[in-house]
Amino acid sequence: MVIEVVRIGQRVVRDDRVTTHVALVSRAFGADRIFMSEINPEIKDTIEKINRTWGGKFEVEFIDKWKSIVKKKKEDNFKIIHLSMYGQNINDAQEELQKEENLLIVVGAEKVPREIYELADYNVGVGSQPHSEISALAILLDRIQKGKQFEKDFPDAKRKIIPTKNGKNVQVKETRD
Template structure:
């Protein structure tokens, strides 16, 4: 049976008053597009509450953690580390190698840490990462970068993910909105 590596997203930095929605959206994007957990760097009461609430309502599995030592998290990670940065190598040149190293689609997997910055990322992260990856070498949103990366990593399979323990389920419709309780 094919194993799936754990994919964790580390959100580096958080500028209070400026990044609340962005940090939340990094976590929601990670959850929706196939990651298993998000690790939020730094303290801040309630930063993960919205992500946890969405997971409770719309299903999981997905977890939210925090760390006061994000560089140690990167340096001590036991599998490959991917740092998303506009200064990195183009994703289309390295995505296959990343899938191979993580063991996506094979029986031999290694957990993958995806690092997404907020403020200036310490050079230690660039050095510790196995891959510094750009979805484009133009300025853009870290949320967009994470979404494109995860979709490329999983080759679209994350869009068919099954959610467990949901209290609410979105019913796809061509027009309008419908949310129901699971059967």
């Protein structure tokens, strides 16, 4: 399964942290790439630094227009999932989503254009109360993959957290620079 995320919009400065967290959750929860527009380029630097330290090949790609990437992915047989509080409840959609091969998840910032509701193959809501797009993305990615994304190690990791009941245990790989 290939999973990619597109972040639509960003409230300048205010959303830098939120957009960074959308990228971090995408990476940690098994997505392969995130497309971003209207973004602070430092976010890409942050994610690349995380990749170098914690492993993986997660990609950040800047785009000019969200619509062109959504349409291109549809042509490439990706199913488009729009995360929306007003969508179909995730409990009713998750089994169908788990069967899909290629997914592009649309995560909005401010009010998303009406057109995304029409372009999406799935409009999916996580709960019926106001909440963060970060939490909705994490829940969606976990439900789609049934927790299997946490069973794999990230390649080339210099650090790895070793689960432990008490305290912290971080394995640090020796490197020669």
